[in-house]
Amino acid sequence: MRSRPARRLFSGLLGSVAFVAAASSAHAQGGPAPFAPSHDRGANAGQDASGSPAPATASTGENAPPRLLRFVPATYPTAARDAGIQGSVVLQLTIDESGHVTEATVSEGLGHGLDEAAIAAARQFDFSPARQGGQPVRARIRYRYRFTLETVAASGAPRGPLAVLRGTVRNARNQALESATVTLRRADGTESQVITDATGTFRFELTAAGVLSVDVAAEGYRPYRSEEQLFPHDDVQVLYRLVAVPPPIASSAPPSASTEETLTVRGTRPPREVTRTTLERRELMRIPGTGGDALRAIQNLPGLARPPFTSGALIVRGASPADTAIFADGTVIPQLYHFGGLSSVIQTEMLDRIDFYPGNFSARYGRAMAGIVDVGLRSPRRRGYHAVANFNFVDVSAFAEGAITPNLSVSLAARRSVVDAVLGLVLPRIPGVGFTALPVYYDYQAVIEYRPAPNHRLRLAVFGDDDTLSIILRNPSDQAPTLAGGFSFATRFHIAQLSWVADLAPGTRSTLMFSVGWTNTDLSASEMFKFQLSSFPINARYELSHTFSRFLRAHFGFDIAAGPGTVSFSGLRFDPSSPVGDTSNAQRIASDITSFAYRPSAYVETEITPVPGLRIVPGLRVDWFREINAAIAQPRASFRWEIVRNFAVRGGVGLYAQPPSFAQSTNAPNTFFRGQLVGNPNLRPQRAMHYAIGLEHTFDWIRAAPFLRNVTLSVEGFYKSLTDLVVGTPSVQLRQQPPPPPYSNDGTGQVFGMEMLLRYRADEHFFGWVAYTLMRSTRVDHPGEAEHLYSYDQTHILTTVASYRIGWGWEVGLRFRYVTGNLYTPNIGAVYNADTFQYSPTPGAANSLRVADFHQLDLRIDKGWRFRNGGSFGIFLEVLNVYNNSNQEGVQYNYNYTQSQPINGLPIYPNLGIRGEL
């Protein structure tokens, strides 16, 4: 007896032989007959002579037309097929009060037995009856049954389908939905429609590949639309999950229609992967402590460490936040979150997908050696309009989208903080608070999308962010008496992005992206100094994907990151013998360093599918970094093997390179230390070798415990070897003559650990997961030195999320987090500088102590109302740190480092928000 994988292998080989020979029909491949009976939805969309609406039209109110529940394919008469006859048979169907077809007559026939075949099939259809005043009534409709011969090879010999799209339609409880209508719209505008069977499955056999629009509808459920890209010889299996329509009359329904939509979030997505790990938008927006911000939800996934309080940094698998790159549709953006991680820089409503790769990412990504976050902006809806408004004590936001013409649509979003107004009222009245901090931020996104043809998409996206934090000291600092007045820190970016996606031919897709932007970091402190970093980043990316055979698909691409940048510094060069903070003898200096970054790269990546279920993705990326005149080739490979249904193994190995920062590599002279450069232009790229192996399992095979059908488990082990890390030269060595370069590639390190995600997929009431990471991250700064824990090492990271929909519009969620305390380097003494009246701390062993472990419980309560016109209103209350734990975030010392005390994070903290939607 052959094992199941072996059978798949055997079957796949047979199939491939059949394809290569191109001499067999679909029957030879074990598939169905080489045609796809369908009905023309376009014809049905009209009304028949009696005025009855078409069967596929959605019901409205208490009057509703009949709706097709069960479709039965007609038998294609052999004579008609042999004669190459295809076309539509238009039928008149009479449907009784129970939904049965009582009469079927031909209005427009094709002959050759096709009329009879259509009638025979239509008599077996089941409909939901037409309703008038809520009561079922007898109705007569016009139905177009289309016969299409889809598999005529160019040579004239029939062959099997070019590609197959198949899948299952389920509800939130993971129950199969029978009689769901799946409509497939091809790039040429033609449509096919099938009805799911008792197991909720459907299948399309296609003669042309490309981008397909899929609409899924089932009575009692919200319609769902998806876009699938199929290449020749693809056999793509998808899962569509529909969410039940709540009761139509107000007050006890879920708070928002859009909360039921799906937003794809792929955690550790296998490269070029067709199976999706999807978090419903409800999950993303209801995680306690995230304020309904989808991008903050990824902080609850395995692989991400808890950032220090107010940092908002992305700490991926024990790496520095600077080692993780953030993209918005392929363009690098400087940051993902506003100040302190309060909210993200892109609104949830604008998101189409969030790809998070904690390691072993595709060759299409580069210049980062830790992780990737790639955020995709959603296409504006092409019918109707949609608007959302949000308000809470942190910020206020609005979103709107709509179609201008059938081919032109637009979406707009904007957000502005209000926390500055709240703090501005509160802080001046608090005794003991010696400063007034006013964080102000806003962000915006706009997308204009034009589809000149079904297989072309042209898009202009503009997005940006502005964060400004001003601190106003009420009194001079004791440590620095001249430090008084205003201090400000600002970061901002504005980016315009043009992209064009075209399906040039079956199996060939071209994607072009070009963006220009302006980024700015501005830091000023009273009269002391002003620092400004400005750049005009230019990003260009092109990728050509082509399918050569069912075994091989390849992607060729290049991307360029370039643009001028300027670092401006004006400030005081302090007299080293002056007291601390004394600027009286300091000299004002100014410095401008301008450079032009140019970092081109090229990559090739192939997807090899030797047997169904196994996909191997080798790739090669070559980067060149102009500032250090270094090129590096990075071979990478990953695989995913679905050994049996619901059990898959995945893994990867690859080299990842990252250039040194601008400051580390510039050859500009050091204004402060004569004879030295600011950086070292002779540095090499930093390198990381990623190794990972993991498994995925779904428990839906356990029949005795139905609730387990929604449970999935994924476990992954990883190891990273870091070499050529850029480290600073010890200050003692810098005083040698001639001084050595201020930076070197002496650093090494390693990171290893395990990540686990046990998840209960959202059903009508409950969703939740347990994410756990066990990790160790170490570094050796210079050869011969002792290994020490890296600053971002967190041994245990546990996040549990649970949310339950009670009913009547109420939903309650909890999030509990336990994280090993952050490392810090203790100060074990100090030396008094009698020239400056300042104490210089004496650090102890690097990262030798930890602050207390972090643990916190967050609560979220939602209440929503829906209205007859489709609008909704929701209100939520979040309570962070419910049991008011004093979570230590750091250690502060007194002026001479003889005393210390913990710095604690937020105590119990409520946040109230409201949301309205049209």
Next chain:
Amino acid sequence: MIRHRTFVFGALGAIAASTAIGSCAPPLEQPWQLTDFRVLGVTVEPPEPSRGQDVQATLAFADVRNRPVTVVWIACTIPITGGVMTGGGDGGMDGGSTSGTAGCAIVSPPGSPFPLPDLRTTVTVHIPATGGSADSSGRETVTLLGFACAGGSIGLASDGGTTPTCRGSDARGWSFTRSIRIHDPRTSIDPPNSNPHISEVRFGPEGTTYPLTSDNQPTIRVCTGRAGSATCPAFVFEVGFTDGSRETYHTADLVEGGIITRPERLTTGFAITRGSLGGAFRTDSSAAPTSTMQNAYYAPETPGDIHLVVYATDGRGGFDATDRYLHAQ
């Protein structure tokens, strides 16, 4: 509407509480609080010597318990920053090393071993005729390293290293650094710098201050209320300098180029054993380059002696320090 407003105010209160959480913890010791042994600075006379000249370096310190103080010194021709001789903590050193002294040429007296067998608070330093090192601004300097011990004896750490330690059950030690700038007439058109001199320390209610001297140690009423309230008397300290304390010197204008003439701007440090000061430092500002250093003071809540120390620098190596006493009842 009422419920909504109630919630808003409740949330604002929570935000306020969260923001103020730092103030709930016991405050850390402030730099104006004199609670133990403290090194204030080093008076070097002359403050800007020429090559081959001997200078006297005198430690200025304050100790609330008047313990005997001993000091070990080392002078180096390379700039030394923190981390060389670490100190702090009761009874001795908490760690650190002298690794930073590698390459540190001992210049006074020539050939002396480390640590110098001179345990006095004043030491003579010989400025070498050649050698020396430029600091970050290009001036040649000799760096003094010292370790001062109050109430104990100085030795080396028990771990066998070269780290000095302050031994004794009630001992306290501090490491310190001090740079001595070398005057070179070939590169400086200014005369050698001189030390500033504190001419007087005045005290009293603002606008009606009077000189504090060793003969005039006023008695003030204790504070029985919150600082700033009518029951908590408010005073000021004012520090004056002799006329020659603020010298004029030439320096390069790095922005506009050329040479500019600038007056010295003094910075004064304050520390007091009881009561509370408005701050630890005051400095000449560009708006008032020769201002009297004024610092607010609130009386202590309990009666007793009050010890004030004042120390100042001109930012070019000049230093002076003095102290005064008051009483509260």
